[in-house]
Amino acid sequence: MTTTDLVFQSYGRCCARDGFFEDFYRFFMASADEIRARFQDTDMAAQRHLLRNGIMQLILHARGMPDRKLRALGESHSRGKYNIPPQWYGLWLDALIITVKAHDPEYDAALGEAWREVLTPGIDLIRGAY
Ligand code: HEM
Structure with a gap:
């Protein structure tokens, strides 16, 4: 199985768990007051x-899918719109890995590294549009 397949399956287990996305935003917002503030007026259920x-x-980007949707996210997160500083993406990824660790019963350090490896090119695309 490829690294991307391992992450894809891990994500399937995470999505099947109650509270995965609630926990992600709880961890992510706990990483900085400035980050929490950005979601003050956000409909979190929709988010x-x-x-x-x-x-x-x-x-899907790691699987070679066209990146039209990631480009749109790069634009919405760039300085002209949400204005998300590039250094916050490291906190975003750390919060995600902590959440995967809390929810995926098959989590281990190697799987955490696989998640970082698979997501980083797509994150770089969004962050790079700043
Ligand atoms: C690569 C990592 C990230 C992904 C995949 C992601 C994904 C998304 C998506 C799908 C949306 C809704 C669609 C849109 O408005 O364009 C969104 C909105 C948003 N994201 Fe991100 N995001 C990421 C990183 C971040 C970071 C680091 C922050 C920092 C605080 C952030 C803050 C926001 C805000 C403030 C909104 C708008 C919320 C609202 O509508 O009130 N995102 N994000």
Whole structure:
């Protein structure tokens, strides 16, 4: 099985668990007050739903899918719109790995590294559009 397949299956187990996306935003917002502040007026139920698809897009990018949707995310997160500083993406990924660790019963350090490896090119694309 490829690294991308391992992550794809891990994501399937995570999505099947109650509270995965709630926990992600709890961890992510706990990483900085400035990050929490960005979601003050956000409909978090809708946001959790959007993120579910966003993470899928990152995995599909690693599988070689066209990156039209990631480019759109790069644009929405860039300085002209949400203005998300590039250094926050490391906190985003750390929060995601902690959440995977908490929810995927098959998590181990190697799987955590696989997640980082698979998601990083797609994250770089979004961050690079800043
Ligand atoms: C690669 C990592 C990320 C992914 C996949 C992602 C995904 C998404 C998606 C799918 C949306 C909704 C679609 C849109 O508005 O374009 C969104 C909105 C948003 N994201 Fe991200 N995001 C990421 C990183 C971040 C980071 C680091 C922050 C920092 C705080 C952030 C803050 C926001 C905000 C403020 C919104 C708008 C919320 C609202 O509508 O009120 N995102 N993100």
